[in-house]
Amino acid sequence: MENVNRPLLFLDVDGPLNPYAAQPERRPAGYTTIRVPRPAAPEDDTGFPSRRRPLRVWLDPEHGRVLLGLGFELCWATTWRDDANRWIAPVLGLPELPFVDFGEDLFRERPDGVHRKTGPLVDHADGRPFAWVDDEQGEPDRAYVSAHHRGAALLHHVSPRIGLREDDFRALTAFARALGTP
Numbered sequence: 001m002e003n004v005n006r007p008l009l010f011l012d013v014d015g016p017l018n019p020y021a022a023q024p025e026r027r028p029a030g031y032t033t034i035r036v037p038r039p040a041a042p043e044d045d046t047g048f049p050s051r052r053r054p055l056r057v058w059l060d061p062e063h064g065r066v067l068l069g070l071g072f073e074l075c076w077a078t079t080w081r082d083d084a085n086r087w088i089a090p091v092l093g094l095p096e097l098p099f100v101d102f103g104e105d106l107f108r109e110r111p112d113g114v115h116r117k118t119g120p121l122v123d124h125a126d127g128r129p130f131a132w133v134d135d136e137q138g139e140p141d142r143a144y145v146s147a148h149h150r151g152a153a154l155l156h157h158v159s160p161r162i163g164l165r166e167d168d169f170r171a172l173t174a175f176a177r178a179l180g181t182p
Contacts, residue, residue, distance in 0.1 A: 007129035007152070007179055009072035009172065010100065010121055013080050013088055015135025018057045019163035028163065031058040036087050057087070063164055064092030070172050071181040075100065077121055077132060100124045113140035122149045129153065129179050131172055135160040152179060 014020050022028055035054035067074060076084045076099035085096045102120050110116060118141045121132060131154040138157075145153045154175040158164055 006071060006073045006181055007131060007176060008125055009067070009070065009074050010077035010124075010130060010132040010134075011067070011074060011084075011097075012117075012132075012134040012136075012158075013057075013076070013078040013084055015160035016133045016158040016164050016168075017059060017063060017088065017092070019160055020058075021160035022058070022162065027058055028060070030060045030062060031163075032061060032091065033058055034087065034091060058163075059088065059091045060163070061091055061093060064089075064094045066169055067092070067094065070169065071176040072131065072172070075124070077117060077134070112144075113138075114144045115141050118144050119148075125149060125151065125153075127151045131156055131175050133158050133164065133168065133172070 011017065019028055019031075027033060034057045036057055037054050038052040074094065074097050076082075076097050078084055078099070079102075080088065081099050081101060084099060088094075089096060100117070100120055102117060108116055115134075115137050117134070118137065121130070122145060127150045129152040130149075133156045135158050137155045142155055145155060152175075154171070156168060156171055158168055
């Protein structure tokens with residue numbers, strides 16, 4: 001249920017929640033591993049669909065409790081789209097969340113350097129304050145949000161080597177409190 005009195009928190013999966021760039025042989029402390037099946041790849045030289053290994057995803061089940069306590073309305077902002085509700089939310093103990101459907105924009109690079117998620121996120125927020133945790137936004141995205149979004153916004157970069165940490169949660173809490181969110 002939408003609560004327009006709370007700011008939105010747009011959540012990317014790969015990077016913030018799944019530190020995919022961590023050393024492959026060293027799962028971070030507190031994280032659990034899930035294996036997500038991938039669709040079969042196109043046919044190989046033999047005419048048979050090639051087999052693809054499942055995707056390894058590391059998740060910290062404690063993140064769900066922390067995210068729910070931050071004072072935001074949570075929303076997926078990920079290439080996982082609704083699959084985040086199937087694979088990620090249960091491990092984190094999150095309810096089913098809405099997601100931003102980026103449509104074809106997700107596959108189009110922008111010549112101005114703005115991330116392909118940025119415009120759709122601003123449109124989805126529709127003036128509501130929001131924070132966005134991702135490992136791919138940068139200065140062009142901040143400039144775009146500043147020029148096109150009439151509400152408060154926090155674009156918070158998270159290292160894909162370490163994922164969300166205590167400092168990240170403190171920054172999100174400070175942003176929500178500055179808006180008067182309990």
